[in-house]
Amino acid sequence: MIILNGGSSSGKSGLARCLQAVLPEPWLSFGVDTFVDGLPAALRASEAGIEFAADGGVAVGAVFRELEAAWIAGLVAMVRAGARVIVDEVFLGGAASQARWERAAEGLEVLWVGVRCEAAVAAGREMARGDRVGGMAAAQAELVHRGVRYDLEVDTAHAESVACARLIADHLGRA
Amino acid sequence: MIILNGGSSSGKSGLARCLQAVLPEPWLSFGVDTFVDGLPAALRASEAGIEFAADGGVAVGAVFRELEAAWIAGLVAMVRAGARVIVDEVFLGGAASQARWERAAEGLEVLWVGVRCEAAVAAGREMARGDRVGGMAAAQAELVHRGVRYDLEVDTAHAESVACARLIADHLGRA
Amino acid sequence: MIILNGGSSSGKSGLARCLQAVLPEPWLSFGVDTFVDGLPAALRASEAGIEFAADGGVAVGAVFRELEAAWIAGLVAMVRAGARVIVDEVFLGGAASQARWERAAEGLEVLWVGVRCEAAVAAGREMARGDRVGGMAAAQAELVHRGVRYDLEVDTAHAESVACARLIADHLGRA
Amino acid sequence: MIILNGGSSSGKSGLARCLQAVLPEPWLSFGVDTFVDGLPAALRASEAGIEFAADGGVAVGAVFRELEAAWIAGLVAMVRAGARVIVDEVFLGGAASQARWERAAEGLEVLWVGVRCEAAVAAGREMARGDRVGGMAAAQAELVHRGVRYDLEVDTAHAESVACARLIADHLGRA
Numbered sequence: 276m277i278i279l280n281g282g283s284s285s286g287k288s289g290l291a292r293c294l295q296a297v298l299p300e301p302w303l304s305f306g307v308d309t310f311v312d313g314l315p316a317a318l319r320a321s322e323a324g325i326e327f328a329a330d331g332g333v334a335v336g337a338v339f340r341e342l343e344a345a346w347i348a349g350l351v352a353m354v355r356a357g358a359r360v361i362v363d364e365v366f367l368g369g370a371a372s373q374a375r376w377e378r379a380a381e382g383l384e385v386l387w388v389g390v391r392c393e394a395a396v397a398a399g400r401e402m403a404r405g406d407r408v409g410g411m412a413a414a415q416a417e418l419v420h421r422g423v424r425y426d427l428e429v430d431t432a433h434a435e436s437v438a439c440a441r442l443i444a445d446h447l448g449r450a
Numbered sequence: 451m452i453i454l455n456g457g458s459s460s461g462k463s464g465l466a467r468c469l470q471a472v473l474p475e476p477w478l479s480f481g482v483d484t485f486v487d488g489l490p491a492a493l494r495a496s497e498a499g500i501e502f503a504a505d506g507g508v509a510v511g512a513v514f515r516e517l518e519a520a521w522i523a524g525l526v527a528m529v530r531a532g533a534r535v536i537v538d539e540v541f542l543g544g545a546a547s548q549a550r551w552e553r554a555a556e557g558l559e560v561l562w563v564g565v566r567c568e569a570a571v572a573a574g575r576e577m578a579r580g581d582r583v584g585g586m587a588a589a590q591a592e593l594v595h596r597g598v599r600y601d602l603e604v605d606t607a608h609a610e611s612v613a614c615a616r617l618i619a620d621h622l623g624r625a
Numbered sequence: 626m627i628i629l630n631g632g633s634s635s636g637k638s639g640l641a642r643c644l645q646a647v648l649p650e651p652w653l654s655f656g657v658d659t660f661v662d663g664l665p666a667a668l669r670a671s672e673a674g675i676e677f678a679a680d681g682g683v684a685v686g687a688v689f690r691e692l693e694a695a696w697i698a699g700l701v702a703m704v705r706a707g708a709r710v711i712v713d714e715v716f717l718g719g720a721a722s723q724a725r726w727e728r729a730a731e732g733l734e735v736l737w738v739g740v741r742c743e744a745a746v747a748a749g750r751e752m753a754r755g756d757r758v759g760g761m762a763a764a765q766a767e768l769v770h771r772g773v774r775y776d777l778e779v780d781t782a783h784a785e786s787v788a789c790a791r792l793i794a795d796h797l798g799r800a
Numbered sequence: 801m802i803i804l805n806g807g808s809s810s811g812k813s814g815l816a817r818c819l820q821a822v823l824p825e826p827w828l829s830f831g832v833d834t835f836v837d838g839l840p841a842a843l844r845a846s847e848a849g850i851e852f853a854a855d856g857g858v859a860v861g862a863v864f865r866e867l868e869a870a871w872i873a874g875l876v877a878m879v880r881a882g883a884r885v886i887v888d889e890v891f892l893g894g895a896a897s898q899a900r901w902e903r904a905a906e907g908l909e910v911l912w913v914g915v916r917c918e919a920a921v922a923a924g925r926e927m928a929r930g931d932r933v934g935g936m937a938a939a940q941a942e943l944v945h946r947g948v949r950y951d952l953e954v955d956t957a958h959a960e961s962v963a964c965a966r967l968i969a970d971h972l973g974r975a
Binding site: 310316 | 478
């Protein structure tokens with residue numbers, strides 16, 4: 276299991292797709308966006324679910340956390356059932372978010388990858404994407420890494436996604 | 451857990467979203483499309499993965515089946531972890547596909563819903579969507595229901611999605 | 626030139642795609658969504674541009690109107706240059722919106738098609754789509770037809786898109 | 801009018817969105833993808849329309865060229881009607897493609913921008929996007945610039961989209 280953690284517009288999804296292309300075995304790839312798309316529409320704009328503020332802030336509520344716990348349990352179960360899974364995540368809670376995954380994945384081998392992208396660059400890419408609330412990239416660029424422990428960090432501001440993917444693949448190969 | 455089974459363009463996804471809106475509790479919703487999007491791009495056009503023929507035929511291979519088994523195990527684990535989950539599925543193997551889910555979900559309460567839509571209507575809706583290979587809707591309209599046992603069947607050719615969703619919600623309420 | 630006018634979730638886009646499939650000659654198809662996607666992101670949430678209220682209301686401002694006039698002139702120019710063009714439109718201003726198109730298209734043969742879908746059905750389809758602000762379908766179902774004159778009206782609540790497309794094709798064939 | 805020309809996955813669309821954000825006046829933005837989406841589905845996989853080969857090659861036929869001429873005339877008409885328009889284009893025919901636009905836009909002020917991205921980098925970004933036929937990026941990286949004359953060239957392999965957008969905005973400001 277590979278868990279990629281990075282802020283909005285840091286390039287996690289592209290990195291995940293490159294990893295799928297670069298790694299020799301078939302890996303499934305899911306992300307927090309997959310989970311959010313699976314929520315009822317009503318929870319995608321509610322205090323109990325997830326709220327996107329106009330300034331790029333993101334807040335999640337109790338129902339979101341409950342369903343997310345089941346989602347995490349499900350992805351971990353896919354790995355226990357024999358699948359290789361890449362997860363792209365946004366640890367809004369930093370170390371506390373990582374702890375949730377660690378408890379769920381106990382006994383499994385997890386490669387923790389920090390996906391860094393300096394705030395200014397991520398904000399520019401957010402502008403280029405045009406489909407995200409402005410401000411999320413800058414707000415999350417540092418926040419999501421607070422207290423998180425990684426096996427490997429990549430910097431998408433200074434290397435292309437495919438080069439970052441190759442670094443991760445090399446790390447796996449050596450392990 | 452609610453499992454909706456129907457052919458391409460039979461209206462499963464819209465029905466799932468209506469169910470999420472109509473049911474009082476929060477339900478997650480995932481489908482075979484979520485799984486296929488999670489596959490490596492290379493498997494989305496390969497014999498080992500999934501192949502979409504120009505005539506609307508769909509064939510899946512050994513690697514697809516292995517990863518799908520893990521995917522099914524994962525969705526079932528989400529339910530065991532306390533989440534309510536709607537799955538929209540295309541049972542290309544009919545009764546054999548259902549058997550795979552039954553084995554994985556042993557001990558869980560599953561509502562099996564057949565989503566019927568006559569071939570001609572589904573083919574027209576496929577044309578209106580414009581994002582699917584032509585012929586899939588007609589090819590799958592009957593095929594996916596062969597030998598499958600349902601608790602409830604809905605017919606999206608003769609009722610709107612939201613009305614079908616209310617039928618399912620009523621059935622759950624009475625159960 | 627065929628201009629389809631109807632409220633949100635009345636099925637205009639699907640109807641346009643069916644028309645493209647049913648008509649023997651190649652027709653281009655563009656809609657108000659194409660135009661809105663072409664706007665700067667900043668105008669997609671501003672008083673001068675277009676604003677989507679939480680209750681489904683839509684308001685457009687002065688800059689939107691200026692750019693829209695150029696957009697309309699452009700689509701009309703495609704027709705004068707020899708292309709067949711289907712436009713799917715939402716006449717928020719009813720007869721006044723139609724008048725804008727009539728002035729721009731002076732001298733051209735235009736088929737005006739009203740795309741009706743009763744509010745309750747359109748609202749259900751909006752729920753099934755899951756990607757639109759709730760309430761738009763109901764708010765626009767009658768509004769967009771006020772004072773508008775049609776050559777032909779179709780009712781997507783009581784007929785499939787492809788059947789409506791055939792009605793329009795027949796009308797063109799007889800003309 | 802600003803015409804951006806570059807190969808697939810060279811970053812034209814992101815650059816166009818950044819330009820819209822960076823330029824002080826409202827600019828519309830459309831691209832060859834807008835046009836292709838407006839074609840009948842049947843032409844999106846036919847010899848007369850456009851064909852995407854498995855190796856990334858793209859071929860267009862006679863009907864595509866006829867409709868494209870009308871599309872170009874339409875975009876030019878939007879500019880003559882007073883709108884500022886950014887066009888993102890892929891000059892499969894190199895200088896011949898540019899000549900088509902020059903004839904249509906006679907008398908208008910056009911800023912020609914070459915969007916360069918070396919083949920290897922573009923191919924990596926194509927892999928990261930995951931929604932394009934593999935090989936298009938590499939096949940088009942040089943091809944589309946053959947014989948084309950620019951007012952300005954930007955290199956998205958060595959600068960972020962927003963930085964490239966600022967270069968173009970500066971050029972416009974000085975002109």
